[in-house]
Amino acid sequence: MPPPRTRGTALRHRLAELRGPDVPAKALDARALAALAANPGCARRAILDGAGVNKAALASALGSPSAFGQSQFALTRGNAFEAKVKADGGAELLRLVHEKLDRAAEPPTEARLPDLTAPGPQGRTARTALELREATAHPGAWTLLDHPMLALDVAGSPAFLEPDAVVVHPDGSWTVVEIKSFPLLDGSADPAKVGAAARQAAVYVLALEEVAARLDPSPRVRHRILLVCPRDFSNLPAASAVDIRKQRAGTARQLTRLTRIEDIAETLPEGTCFSPELPAEELTAAVESVPATYAPECLSACELAFHCRGRSRETGAVTSLGRPVRAELGGLTTVEDVLAAARGEAGDPDDPAVAALRRAAALRAEALEAACR
Amino acid sequence: MSLISTLARLEAVSTGRAQPAATVRHRHLSDRPLVFVPLTTAGEAGAPLGALVGTDRDAPRLLVVPQPRDRDLRFAFLADLADVVLPYVDAYAEAVEAAERTETDPETGKRVKVEVDLCADAPQLIVPSRGGIDLVRLLGRSMRFRRTAEQDPETPYPAPPRVPLLGRWLTHFGERARVPGSSLLLAMTDVLGRHWATGQSTLEDQHLGALLAWIDPPEGLTGAEAALRAELERDAKGQLTCPPAGPATDPAFDNKLLAPAIERYDRARTALAAAEDGLEADDRLGALTAAEREIRDLVLSRTLPTWEKVWQGLDLLRELPEGAHVEERWTRDRWSFTGHRDRVLAGEPPQPRRDDAVTAANKLATREREQARLEAQEALDDPLVMAGRRLSGEAFAGEVTDVVMAYSEGKRPSPRPLVTVRTDDRPHLGERTKVYRSLGGKPQSAEFAGAEEDGAYVVLRILDKMGRGKEPEPGSVPEKGDRVCFTLFEHEQRGGAKLPDPEETPWTHGGPPGEAALEAADPVTAEDTL
Numbered sequence: 001m002p003p004p005r006t007r008g009t010a011l012r013h014r015l016a017e018l019r020g021p022d023v024p025a026k027a028l029d030a031r032a033l034a035a036l037a038a039n040p041g042c043a044r045r046a047i048l049d050g051a052g053v054n055k056a057a058l059a060s061a062l063g064s065p066s067a068f069g070q071s072q073f074a075l076t077r078g079n080a081f082e083a084k085v086k087a088d089g090g091a092e093l094l095r096l097v098h099e100k101l102d103r104a105a106e107p108p109t110e111a112r113l114p115d116l117t118a119p120g121p122q123g124r125t126a127r128t129a130l131e132l133r134e135a136t137a138h139p140g141a142w143t144l145l146d147h148p149m150l151a152l153d154v155a156g157s158p159a160f161l162e163p164d165a166v167v168v169h170p171d172g173s174w175t176v177v178e179i180k181s182f183p184l185l186d187g188s189a190d191p192a193k194v195g196a197a198a199r200q201a202a203v204y205v206l207a208l209e210e211v212a213a214r215l216d217p218s219p220r221v222r223h224r225i226l227l228v229c230p231r232d233f234s235n236l237p238a239a240s241a242v243d244i245r246k247q248r249a250g251t252a253r254q255l256t257r258l259t260r261i262e263d264i265a266e267t268l269p270e271g272t273c274f275s276p277e278l279p280a281e282e283l284t285a286a287v288e289s290v291p292a293t294y295a296p297e298c299l300s301a302c303e304l305a306f307h308c309r310g311r312s313r314e315t316g317a318v319t320s321l322g323r324p325v326r327a328e329l330g331g332l333t334t335v336e337d338v339l340a341a342a343r344g345e346a347g348d349p350d351d352p353a354v355a356a357l358r359r360a361a362a363l364r365a366e367a368l369e370a371a372c373r
Numbered sequence: 374m375s376l377i378s379t380l381a382r383l384e385a386v387s388t389g390r391a392q393p394a395a396t397v398r399h400r401h402l403s404d405r406p407l408v409f410v411p412l413t414t415a416g417e418a419g420a421p422l423g424a425l426v427g428t429d430r431d432a433p434r435l436l437v438v439p440q441p442r443d444r445d446l447r448f449a450f451l452a453d454l455a456d457v458v459l460p461y462v463d464a465y466a467e468a469v470e471a472a473e474r475t476e477t478d479p480e481t482g483k484r485v486k487v488e489v490d491l492c493a494d495a496p497q498l499i500v501p502s503r504g505g506i507d508l509v510r511l512l513g514r515s516m517r518f519r520r521t522a523e524q525d526p527e528t529p530y531p532a533p534p535r536v537p538l539l540g541r542w543l544t545h546f547g548e549r550a551r552v553p554g555s556s557l558l559l560a561m562t563d564v565l566g567r568h569w570a571t572g573q574s575t576l577e578d579q580h581l582g583a584l585l586a587w588i589d590p591p592e593g594l595t596g597a598e599a600a601l602r603a604e605l606e607r608d609a610k611g612q613l614t615c616p617p618a619g620p621a622t623d624p625a626f627d628n629k630l631l632a633p634a635i636e637r638y639d640r641a642r643t644a645l646a647a648a649e650d651g652l653e654a655d656d657r658l659g660a661l662t663a664a665e666r667e668i669r670d671l672v673l674s675r676t677l678p679t680w681e682k683v684w685q686g687l688d689l690l691r692e693l694p695e696g697a698h699v700e701e702r703w704t705r706d707r708w709s710f711t712g713h714r715d716r717v718l719a720g721e722p723p724q725p726r727r728d729d730a731v732t733a734a735n736k737l738a739t740r741e742r743e744q745a746r747l748e749a750q751e752a753l754d755d756p757l758v759m760a761g762r763r764l765s766g767e768a769f770a771g772e773v774t775d776v777v778m779a780y781s782e783g784k785r786p787s788p789r790p791l792v793t794v795r796t797d798d799r800p801h802l803g804e805r806t807k808v809y810r811s812l813g814g815k816p817q818s819a820e821f822a823g824a825e826e827d828g829a830y831v832v833l834r835i836l837d838k839m840g841r842g843k844e845p846e847p848g849s850v851p852e853k854g855d856r857v858c859f860t861l862f863e864h865e866q867r868g869g870a871k872l873p874d875p876e877e878t879p880w881t882h883g884g885p886p887g888e889a890a891l892e893a894a895d896p897v898t899a900e901d902t903l
Contacts (some may be wrong), residue, residue: 067605069624072632074416127683183418185514186726233418233515234898296574306605313597318383325379335386342380360376360764367756371396 004217014265015051020275025052027121028159036154040254043264044292045302050154050261053274055303061283064310066303078181082164085179085228085237089113090144096239097167097175097226104171108142116148121160124149129211132279135168136219139268143168154255163204173220174212176204177228184229194227194242201225202247206255223248264290281285295323327368329353375761381768389595391569391587398693398755400564401703402554403497407461408433408683410501410676411508413620414441415627419511421450422622422631423672425680426457433680436622439638439668444530451516452533459535461496461498462542466714467491473483495703495710498546498558499687501618501679506560508620510547516540517723530897532700541723545713550608554747557710561686568693573594580604580681582615588689604678618674618682630671646663651663696754702747725892730882731875738869746866753811753864760859762797769859771796773851774830780843788845791822794831794857801861802831808859811850812838816864 019025032049039045048055059066085093094108112135118127135143145166151158165177174198178201182193208221224241231238272286287307294308294317302308312320316334319326330353332338341347342361347354376742376787381392410433411424423437434457438450475484500506517540522531550558571587578584582603587596594602603615612630613623622631641661648654728736751758752768762768775793780786802808802821809816822829839845847852851857876885 048887069628071415071622071624071627073627074624077416181416185418185511230418232895234896236898296576299576313386316386320574321379321382321386322573322576325382325574328376328379328840337381338383339387340379342383356376356764357380360380363760363764364377364380364757367760368393368396369754 006096008060009191011262011265015261016267018047018051018265018272018274019053020273020277022053024274026054027052028154028161036251036254038259039293039295039298039301042298042302044287044290044308047261047264047290048274048304050264051171051274054276057276058274058283059303059307061278062287062304062307063280064304064306067308068303069153070191073339074181081181081235081237082179082232084167084235086144086146090146092237093165093177093228094142094144095165096228096237097169097177100173100226100239100241101175101222101224102169106140110219111142111144112138113144113146116145121149125151125160132166132168132208132211133172133215136172136215139172140170142170148159150204150211152203152210152255161204162227163201166204166208167226168219169222173222174208175222176201176208176225179228182229183187183233184231184240185314186232187240187242189227189229197227198225198242198244198247199251201227201242202251203243205244205248206252293319295319296321297323329357332357375764377761377764378570378756385570385587385596386572389572389597390590391571391596391801393568393692394570395568395751395755397696397755398690399567399696399699399751399754400554400559401497401688401695401699401706402687402689403494406497406499406687407458408499408680408687409458409505409509410618410679410683411505411620412622412676413673414506414683415621415624417441417621419515421447421507421512421796422773423450423669423676425673425676426454430453430684431434433677435669435673435676437665437669439665439671440635440642448530448533448536451512451536451539455533455535455539458542459750465492465494465496465710469711471666477798490711492711493715495557497556497706499683500560501683502562502579503560504620505618506547506550506558509543509558513540513543513545513547514660514726517544518726518892520894527746528894537723541717542713543710544724548736549706549709551736552709553744553787554750555706555709556703557706561683564690567688568690571600572787573600577604581618581679581686585682585685585689585842589685616678618679619676622675622786626671626675629858631668634664634668634671638668639665662768664894696751698750698754702750705743722892729871729875729886730878732871734882738872742866745862749860749862749864749866752860752862759858759860762862763800766799766801768858768860769794769796769798769800770856771830771831773853773855773857776850779834786843788835788839788843788850790839790850791834792819792833792835792851792857793825794859795829796831796835797829798801799828800831800859806861808833808861809864810859811864819859 028049036049048058056066056068071151090111091111094111098105098108100312114131114134116124116127116131118124128145128150131145135145136140145168146353147162147164148166149165150161152161154231163176164179167175167177169175178197180193180197182190205221205223205225212218212221223245224243226239227242230236268289271288274283274286276283278286292308292311294305294312298305309320318329318333318335318338326333329338330351332341332347332353337346338357341354342357344358349355349358378394380452381394384403385392402667405428407426409424409426412422414420414422420441421438422441423435425433425435427433436450436453438446440446443806469490470493471488473486476487477483478485498509500509516532516536519537519540520528522528523534523539526691527530528764546558549555551661562579562581562584565584565588566575569588571584572586573576573583577600580603583600586599586603590599606614608614610629611625613625616626617623625662638661641657641854645654645657645661648657752762753759759770761770763770771794772790777791779791800856802824802868804821806821808821811816815838817835819833821833822832822834836849839849878885
């Protein structure tokens, strides 16, 4: 008789079934995290990301390929910059951390650079936790962890995260380092990109805090991270401390209110599978069995957005024109409902949303007529 | 977004075509705009890959950087760009007309009128999308501090002559584009989006191809179908048939076509450098030229569709009649252009990297004032915009049902007629709220004096523009039966309080900026991107 399965293994098994036989799980990456922040209420995105489904492959199999991709120029440039920042045992990087975040500490003349290689993400996570404990037990020394691996529980399934670097200060506190290839021009960078980097770093901070909580005494995870970017038009690193308390609080709140993946998985019919190998109709049916909450913001964050947009448009949902549109139309959710209400063919005239619509339609018609004359 | 524009978007969804969001054109369009369609290299801060630029729709000038990481090639590109843009700008700097400006006399401190030159017209740069405006600003920033060999013989990588000047002009265009209602530098997607409501979100409207597909769909297709095709259709090689309007390129283009072509170019260049005799060099030069030709063709294939679309957009916009206040706003652009021309001629240094406190505050105040002016003028010029203001209770229109003559109290009674207007609108009127209407282009003010029948009748007391006599001048008071439209917002914007001179900057704002030091050029490194 096989041993009774625990809840955790049962879920893992269920998620593997959803992913399809022999399909490797895709780790939660920066884009998935961004999608999480942009649309926490979307059950479809939650289950697909939770099960580690490759959404780009799924979107292609559905016939609505995503438009994401990375140019090799950007990749080469990004890698070259990161290598430059971390060159010489991270001397420049540690100098920046010292200058921007920890002036009171001893300047880093030499640093510990533990080897973090281990088989598999679980192994690397364990190795990272071990080295973090080691480093914290060495007061007075700087330690640079290059590409550590951290685990974070996202809606009931573990996500493995790989920050660019984590620095352990001489006082035992930890700092997340983000290395990005967008420029810091005259001391300021594109706010949208800085915001995305801060949200990403906030997730790393949350994951680090879980590691820290298991240590005794538990070290401090700093809430100011170091963002390293190329300065102006050069390849020289410039850094800036970014306070991520707000993003950390927001992400933590969203992670707790994510619908449990288990609960979503339970609502799915038996035998549902998202393997890109399946024929398109079967896949469409499988995807349709999980509700999505599409909004145009998804287009920049989720690989499945074109598919969901097509569905949203087919049903005439007003949200496909943007979330604010939905907000001002009260209980009317489809294009035809709104237009019928505006024309006076449907809707309760005492409903303030309907009354406002009719007024708007009359004023618009009057103005257009005036312009035609 | 107001409910009226939401309604227009929903109608667009339902009819499959974009619906008008304006009945007149709210931006000035030059007879001879300079269209600029740039492309950049992914991952490098705005390193140019190429551009189509010119004023003649049928003869754009193609500029290409075959290896974007090569500083000399980038400089050659910028020098070529200067050769196109600067003569165009100079052509407008020469023709001037006399104008008056009020200035403070330095000796007496009084405001006096001074006769000055005002350029009769100004240049206009059109880029496909907002990213293009950002790139213009970035190019300006990267060039304006460069030193030419003439300025500084010691400089390690001297910029070609006129490149720093181009940087100053592009910076000026980029800064001006931040002023609401200005037209010196326009992004086609913004202007089209201002005048048409499509059946997609404003986010999707940033795609020029999709936006035009809604406004002017090809025969037999709805806007939604045509827009989807513009966004996603790929040819047999996996390339988008409607390339993005830039400046960023499609990653599939970078990886499949551009990267191999650049690699071939690099190889041909290395081979040429290693050539041992003249005959071999000739052969290899041929190979290099062919490789460069290939990259030029690739860049042309990605920019030409966008170039065509920008001109198509211009055609569509030109069909709309120009709004009544557009000319006035363009005159402000001409002042701004003339001002910068004068600064350049006077030999002033390039715009600083960071503005001092007073300049920054002035810029902000200007933008706020121009935003208010733009909103008021668009409403006055366009009944569709006014409809939005009426819906939100900021204006009302109706018919005059009664006029009762009344006079102010005082030694010299002036006319203060009471006008009753019947309206269906529901303006937010409080006691003695001031309202304004346009009378021969000038605002006439009135105050709210009471409402009857639950707001269906509004009684107003007219306050001014009736002449000096006891009887109002003919035509200055609405008559019974007239259609009138009053606004609760002012038509003309007053300037804010005057800011101190920069030398008087208070310590709270960093104190006086001190001696204006000449800003140093950016340090040059081996791996610069721009």
